[in-house]
Amino acid sequence: MKPIIAADELADALAGSRPPVLLDIRYRLGGPHGRPEYEAGHLPGAVFVDLDAELAGPPGEHGRHPLPDLEVFTEAMRRAGVSAGRSVVVYDASGGWAAARAWWLLRWAGHADVRVLDGGFAAWTGPLETTEPAPERGDFRPAPGALGALSAQDAGALARSGLLLDARAAERYRGEVEPIDPVAGHIPGAVSAPTSQNLDATGRFLPAGRLAERFAALGAEPGGEVGVYCGSGVSAAQQAVALELAGYRPLLYVGSWSEWCRDPAREVARG
Template sequence: MSAVLISAEDLRERLASGGSPVRLLDVRWALGDPDGPQHYLDGHIPGAVFVDMETELAAPASPAKGRHPMPEVAHLQKCARSWGIRGGDAVVVYDATGGMAAARAWWLLKWAGVQDVSILDGGLPAWERAGGKVIAGEEPDPEAGDVVLTPGNMPVIDADAAAGWQGLLLDARAGERYRGEVEPIDPRAGHIPGAVSAPTAENLTADGYFKTADELRSRFEGFGTGPVAVYCGSGVTAAHQVAALAAAGIEASLYPGSWSQWSNDPKRPVATGSEPA
C-alpha cells in the first residue's frame, strides 16, 4: 500500500533510480478552464500521460447522476491501459492546483483496486521548485498496459445514504456555496441538511502543499465525530478531501453525485446559512 502523497524530491529520486517503472498521469483540469490539454503541451513532467477529466475520469453528465458521475469500470480499465498502466505498477498523479483534480484520478484508481497510487504533493509547481525537468509537446503513446481493475475498493455512498448519514458529513465546497450565498453552476443554492462546511482549499498551505498529517487530523477532528462522508459540487474536490483525510489516518466515504445530483432532485431538501441544519 502506497502513501497518499509523494514529495517532488522523492519522486525525482524514484525516477532516477532506474527501478520499477512509475506511471505519471497529468490531470490538469479546473472548473471553467477547458485548456488542460494545452497546459500539458506547454510543459509537463517527462513521460507523463495527459488524462482528461471529462471523458476518462467521468461518465457523461446528467441531472440524475450529476456533472461528473463515476465511469464504468470497463471504461476506466480501457483508459488506464491506454495510459500504459500494468498490473503492479506504481502510479503518481499530479496537476498544478494542489491536487484538486489529480485526487480524482487517485481516488478512482484506488477504488478500482490499484494499490500503489500517490498524489505529487504540490503538483507541477513543486516539481519545478525541486529542479525537476519539464518538457513541452507531445509524448509517444505509451505501450498498452494490462492492468485489471476491480471496483469497490473505496467506500461510496449515494444520495439516500447522505440524507440519513449517521456521523460527519463534510461539504468540501467553498463556504459561500455551502451557505447558499452564490451558486455558479448548479440549480439550487445551499447544502445538504446536516452537512458541515469544510472547504477543500483549507487542506492546503499557501504554496499548494497538503498540510501536515497532524494539522489535517486536528482540522477534521474539530468538525465532530463518527463515520465520515464527503461531497462537493460534482465529486471531484471531494476526492481531495478524502485524500487529505486518508493522509491524516481517517477513512471517509465519497458521495460521487454530490451537490450537482442532489440539487437537481426537487424531492431533496436544501439548507442555507452557516449552520448544518
C-alpha cells in the first residue's frame, strides 16, 4: 500500500460503506495552535489531533518532540475512532510534516493501514464542515516497534556506516543558522536532504521514480534502510513517507537534532 492518497481517491473512500478515519493534524512549528483552523472548516468527519499534546511528549532530554506517552497517544486514537482493520487518512496544511508525524506514529505502533493526503488540506476541493464529529470509540491497541526508530547511538552509528539523511534546510545542516536549537550543525556523517525537495510546486509528493532517483543520488541502496532526522522528529517523518513511497525502508531518529545537541559529548559537524 502506498503511504499517500490523492484527494479524489479520498473522496471516493469517504463516500463508501466503510469510510476511513480522518485525522486533521494542522500545525505549524512555533506558530498558532491548529484548532481554530479546524473549527473554521475541516474535511467531513475529520477529528482534530493536537501534535504537541497527543503526538509528542513534553520537551526534555529526548528533544522537543519526543515519543508521546503511549497511553496518551492510544486514548487520542481511540477517541478519534481508530480501530483494527479500519483505514486511517491524515492531513495537514504544512507540506505533510505534521500529518506524516501521525502517519509514522500509527505505523510504528502497528497500524499498517494509514495514508497521508497528498497535497494536504489545499488539495481538497470537496465540501467542508465546521461541526465537530463524535465518532464511535475505536479499539486501537498499539504494538510499538512495527516501524524502525533510531536512538541517538543508533543514528550516530548509521551516519558512520550507512546512510543518515538530515531533513532540515541546507543552511541549518551546514550550521550557518540555527533558529531553534542551542547548537548549530549536524550529526557527523549525515547527508543533507531537505524535505522541500520531496514535493512539487503544488505541494504534492514527487512521483515514486523521481524520489527513488533523488535518494539513490544521496547514496541509498535500492530497497535498503535509510535513517532520517530533522530538528525535532516532525519534518523528518515527511521524509520517511517519501522514502517509503520510493521503495526504501525508513528509520526515524525521533529525538533528532534537538536531542543530539543537548549532550556536549556528542560530536557536531559543520559545513
